[in-house]
Amino acid sequence: xxxxxxxxxxxxxxxxxxxxxxxxxxxxxxxxxxxxxxxxxxxxxxxxxxxxxxxxxxxxxxxxxxxxxxxxxxxxxxxxxxxxxxxxxxxxxxxxxxxxxxxxxxxxxxxxxxxxxxxxxxxxxxxxxxxxxxxxxxxxxxxxxxxxxxxxxxxxxxxxxxxxxxxxxxxxxxxxxxxxxxxxxxxxxxxxxxxxxxxxxxxxxxxxxxxxxxxxxxxxxxxxxxxxxxxxxxxxxxxxxxxxxxxxxxxxxxxxxxxxxxxxxxxxxxxxxxxxxxxxxxxxxxxxxxxxxxxxxxxxxxxxxxxxxxxxxxxxxxxxxxxxxxxxxxxxxxxxxxxxxxxxxxxxxxxxxxxxxxxxxxxxxxxxxxxxxxxxxxxxxxxxxxxxxxxxxxxxxxxxxxxxxxxxxxxxxxxxxxxxxxxxxxxxxxxxxxxxxxxxxxxxxxxxxxxxxxxxxxxxxxxxxxxxxxxxxxxxxxxxxxxxxxxxxxxxxxxxxxxxxxxxxxxxxxxxxxxxxxxxxxxxxxxxxxxxxxxxxxxxxxxxxxxxxxxxxxxxxxxxxxxxxxxxxxxxxxxxxxxxxxxxxxxxxxxxxxxxxxxxxxxxxxxxxxxxxxxxxxxxxxxxxxxxxxx
Amino acid sequence: xxxxxxxxxxxxxxxxxxxxxxxxxxxxxxxxxxxxxxxxxxxxxxxxxxxxxxxxxxxxxxxxxxxxxxxxxxxxxxxxxxxxxxxxxxxxxxxxxxxxxxxxxxxxxxxxxxxxxxxxxxxxxxxxxxxxxxxxxxxxxxxxxxxxxxxxxxxxxxxxxxxxxxxxxxxxxxxxxxxxxxxxxxxxxxxxxxxxxxxxxxxxxxxxxxxxxxxxxxxxxxxxxxxxxxxxxxxxxxxxxxxxxxxxxxxxxxxxxxxxxxxxxxxxxxxxxxxxxxxxxxxxxxxxxxxxxxxxxxxxxxxxxxxxxxxxxxxxxxxxxxxxxxx
Numbered sequence: 001x002x003x004x005x006x007x008x009x010x011x012x013x014x015x016x017x018x019x020x021x022x023x024x025x026x027x028x029x030x031x032x033x034x035x036x037x038x039x040x041x042x043x044x045x046x047x048x049x050x051x052x053x054x055x056x057x058x059x060x061x062x063x064x065x066x067x068x069x070x071x072x073x074x075x076x077x078x079x080x081x082x083x084x085x086x087x088x089x090x091x092x093x094x095x096x097x098x099x100x101x102x103x104x105x106x107x108x109x110x111x112x113x114x115x116x117x118x119x120x121x122x123x124x125x126x127x128x129x130x131x132x133x134x135x136x137x138x139x140x141x142x143x144x145x146x147x148x149x150x151x152x153x154x155x156x157x158x159x160x161x162x163x164x165x166x167x168x169x170x171x172x173x174x175x176x177x178x179x180x181x182x183x184x185x186x187x188x189x190x191x192x193x194x195x196x197x198x199x200x201x202x203x204x205x206x207x208x209x210x211x212x213x214x215x216x217x218x219x220x221x222x223x224x225x226x227x228x229x230x231x232x233x234x235x236x237x238x239x240x241x242x243x244x245x246x247x248x249x250x251x252x253x254x255x256x257x258x259x260x261x262x263x264x265x266x267x268x269x270x271x272x273x274x275x276x277x278x279x280x281x282x283x284x285x286x287x288x289x290x291x292x293x294x295x296x297x298x299x300x301x302x303x304x305x306x307x308x309x310x311x312x313x314x315x316x317x318x319x320x321x322x323x324x325x326x327x328x329x330x331x332x333x334x335x336x337x338x339x340x341x342x343x344x345x346x347x348x349x350x351x352x353x354x355x356x357x358x359x360x361x362x363x364x365x366x367x368x369x370x371x372x373x374x375x376x377x378x379x380x381x382x383x384x385x386x387x388x389x390x391x392x393x394x395x396x397x398x399x400x401x402x403x404x405x406x407x408x409x410x411x412x413x414x415x416x417x418x419x420x421x422x423x424x425x426x427x428x429x430x431x432x433x434x435x436x437x438x439x440x441x442x443x444x445x446x447x448x449x450x451x452x453x454x455x456x457x458x459x460x461x462x463x464x465x466x467x468x469x470x471x472x473x474x475x476x477x478x479x480x481x482x483x484x485x486x487x488x489x490x491x492x493x494x495x496x497x498x499x500x501x502x503x504x505x506x507x508x509x510x511x512x513x514x515x516x517x518x519x520x521x522x523x524x525x526x527x528x529x530x531x532x533x534x535x536x537x538x539x540x541x542x543x544x545x546x547x548x549x550x551x552x553x554x555x556x557x558x559x560x561x562x563x564x565x566x567x568x569x570x571x572x573x574x575x576x577x578x579x580x581x582x583x584x585x586x587x588x589x590x591x592x593x594x595x596x597x598x599x600x601x602x603x604x605x606x607x608x609x610x611x612x613x614x615x616x617x618x619x620x621x622x623x624x625x626x627x628x629x630x631x
Numbered sequence: 632x633x634x635x636x637x638x639x640x641x642x643x644x645x646x647x648x649x650x651x652x653x654x655x656x657x658x659x660x661x662x663x664x665x666x667x668x669x670x671x672x673x674x675x676x677x678x679x680x681x682x683x684x685x686x687x688x689x690x691x692x693x694x695x696x697x698x699x700x701x702x703x704x705x706x707x708x709x710x711x712x713x714x715x716x717x718x719x720x721x722x723x724x725x726x727x728x729x730x731x732x733x734x735x736x737x738x739x740x741x742x743x744x745x746x747x748x749x750x751x752x753x754x755x756x757x758x759x760x761x762x763x764x765x766x767x768x769x770x771x772x773x774x775x776x777x778x779x780x781x782x783x784x785x786x787x788x789x790x791x792x793x794x795x796x797x798x799x800x801x802x803x804x805x806x807x808x809x810x811x812x813x814x815x816x817x818x819x820x821x822x823x824x825x826x827x828x829x830x831x832x833x834x835x836x837x838x839x840x841x842x843x844x845x846x847x848x849x850x851x852x853x854x855x856x857x858x859x860x861x862x863x864x865x866x867x868x869x870x871x872x873x874x875x876x877x878x879x880x881x882x883x884x885x886x887x888x889x890x891x892x893x894x895x896x897x898x899x900x901x902x903x904x905x906x907x908x909x910x911x912x913x914x915x916x917x918x919x920x921x922x923x924x925x926x927x928x929x930x931x932x933x934x935x936x937x938x939x940x941x942x943x944x945x946x947x948x949x950x951x952x953x954x955x956x957x958x
Contacts, residue, residue, distance in 0.1 A: 271646060387752025
């Protein structure tokens with residue numbers, strides 16, 4: 001017996017004239033079903049493709065309970081609904097379709113199939129339809145333990161249909177003539193009146209699975225599901241629906257999502273709700289004696305009120321009272337957490353923040369910098385929709401002089417993004433590029449958000465024993481493994497420049513880069529990176545920059561350090577790893593000759609990756625200091 | 632129609648609960664789930680302890696490797712057809728129902744299904760061998776009413792990815808051919824996959840995607856020292872080539888070529904990913920091993936199913952290794 005049969009409309013819509021229905025045999029979910037329809041060939045092809053390339057892939061990668069309620073919104077002639085009903089005989093399927101001609105085809109399809117677990121309802125969800133008195137499934141269930149789900153469904157639907165509403169809908173030619181609420185679309189398509197369903201009906205039905213194809217009313221439907229226990233949501237989104245509306249309100253609800261929006265896919269798997277990670281962003285702020293700047297930094301991070309973004313301030317043993325200042329000033333801010341620790345350097349503070357984070361995404365901000373208020377919300381939203389390992393914003397450097405006047409120095413990234421934003425997600429404009437591009441240029445790790453599982457998987461962190469270049473190794477490893485990365489336009493990170501920027505001082509800390517690069521080359525060896533040239537090129541850039549900034553007495557040692565290091569690389573990976581042209585780019589006079597001379601001295605030794613474990617007193621600042629003490 | 636699914640578990644933890652549920656929640660309910668606890672960790676064992684379903688047979692062994700665990704599971708299967716699922720992958724809810732339906736229409740000893748590849752992020756994709764399935768479908772359509780003959784079907788089946796989750800095997804076939812996984816070795820599927828196809832007297836290719844393989848970032852990555860397991864691919868492909876050379880189907884040039892493409896793809900893939908300090912040893916072993924194989928495997932017919940257009944490059948790859956170091 002049918003779990004529910006829609007009563008005829010009080011004022012039946014006219015039956016479509018003329019053309020009779022065609023039959024399409026459709027294969028999906030291990031079933032072959034017949035659909036009766038009057039669609040154009042292109043639309044038929046699209047529906048078949050959606051079934052095979054969206055819905056079959058989604059359902060094949062989920063564990064569905066043996067029974068439940070599936071609501072197919074925008075069912076058309078029953079393409080998804082019927083195949084689903086055939087494959088899942090113990091589920092109940094409610095197909096909802098606004099358009100009269102399609103609804104009639106749907107009824108025909110369902111009737112001819114002989115399946116009992118599928119019913120149809122004519123109507124379109126409309127934001128202006130009101131849902132005052134619809135009883136809610138969960139409360140009916142509580143009151144009537146003995147009731148079958150189908151009885152409750154009937155109760156809800158009958159109650160609702162007792163007060164039918166009508167609304168204006170408009171056909172969208174670009175979307176196969178689908179109907180959208182006339183209020184939501186501007187266009188000159190003919191307006192037709194159809195039964196209007198309030199989004200609240202979806203709340204009342206609380207289906208286990210929703211297939212969404214509802215242009216013009218997507219956000220309202222997402223909001224209607226926000227508090228339900230709906231466990232599976234799939235379909236196509238025509239517009240950008242804020243991800244926060246689609247994620248369930250109750251973190252206990254394990255909702256799996258697969259919604260396609262253009263090239264993007266908002267996807268949430270079972271394991272994303274296993275409890276390990278809160279779906280959100282933690283911004284780690286490593287703070288050491290930043291009393292003058294920390295307020296501006298944290299205010300900018302908290303400015304946009306996004307509850308999914310939390311700020312973890314790691315006080316790395318500040319001695320200027322920054323910790324107390326933060327504790328006092330943000331006492332009532334539940335989105336900010338202060339994590340005091342003994343001083344250990346910037347890398348240790350970032351690692352500590354990460355260890356305390358339970359979020360799916362993470363960012364690392366410096367305590368003296370600021371951000372545009374919408375920066376991290378935009379990055380997080382795009383990261384969710386695209387699944388990218390890394391999403392970054394723009395940045396500029398700024399300087400505040402003694403009078404308090406601020407000067408901004410925009411960064412030239414034209415080479416990377418000369419074509420500008422090619423893609424959009426709602427208001428967010430972005431472009432994609434390979435993360436490998438990050439090998440060149442100075443590290444700018446702070447303007448990015450990272451998937452936490454990505455960093456964990458590749459064991460990318462900040463080495464704590466170094467006091468410089470820790471974010472370089474971080475950036476190089478991210479560049480190697482990040483894959484496709486998104487760059488968001490129009491949202492910037494503000495990088496503060498001080499008159500005496502630490503690494504510019506030209507001290508021995510430059511020598512940490514040898515240690516860091518060895519780390520990277522060891523990874524390259526173990527993981528068999530197919531191309532070493534980007535890293536070698538990054539190394540040469542660093543040599544050039546460091547060497548130029550050093551005082552003369554250190555330059556001599558640095559030159560010898562570089563010669564030994566480069567000779568080691570050639571001995572480990574083969575002479576092809578270095579090119580003369582590249583060495584000359586280093587700005588170290590005669591480098592190519594010096595390296596070759598060193599290699600000639602090593603000519604009798606076999607080439608091999610063991611060489612990567614060589615060491616030299618010139619490759620670590622601590623060794624250099626000890627050497628200084630020897631003399 | 633009863634199905635037995637063999638699942639081995641080791642360190643899948645909470646993920647195993649989903650994999651198990653994906654078998655138990657099949658819409659076709661006549662089934663047995665044989666779970667082999669291959670020295671599982673505490674988290675995984677906690678999942679096993681909560682299981683109630685009478686259709687589950689739970690076996691235990693000290694950690695002895697995937698092949699050994701699957702072989703143990705095989706000995707306890709009571710179903711008419713047997714399939715495999717790793718403890719962190721999923722079986723589509725309709726998988727058994729589709730196979731049962733297909734068998735009702737036409738019996739077969741071996742059925743291959745398509746799959747889903749769930750990357751760590753972004754869109755879900757079809758499994759790597761979808762193009763083999765599509766081209767087989769196109770060739771069958773061209774053949775019209777009669778469809779593909781057994782020789783052609785076997786060639787296309789061999790062109791599918793050697794993956795344990797993509798096949799359903801009649802119990803009789805397993806017994807007759809004494810099929811099992813190569814103990815002591817990883818990369819076990821290539822041998823099992825090829826021998827199943829060679830020894831089957833009838834093969835079906837089905838249309839639905841019926842399993843999902845997850846590439847995860849949640850689980851630790853095999854790096855560094857563990858790249859030693861890549862040497863195993865040489866061992867299993869060598870034995871596979873040696874065994875297959877003795878089978879009459881080896882005369883089927885398309886089938887033989889498809890097997891070679893699959894094996895060489897894997898050998899090359901491993902060579903490209905092994906830690907650089909092990910590369911010399913890998914190449915030496917590869918050359919020594921390929922030298923023991925009938926050279927007809929490295930002359931690949933242009934008629935071979937080659938949906939990824941790899942025939943020539945892989946043939947050159949094998950031949951270059953075999954000729955290396957000679958005048």
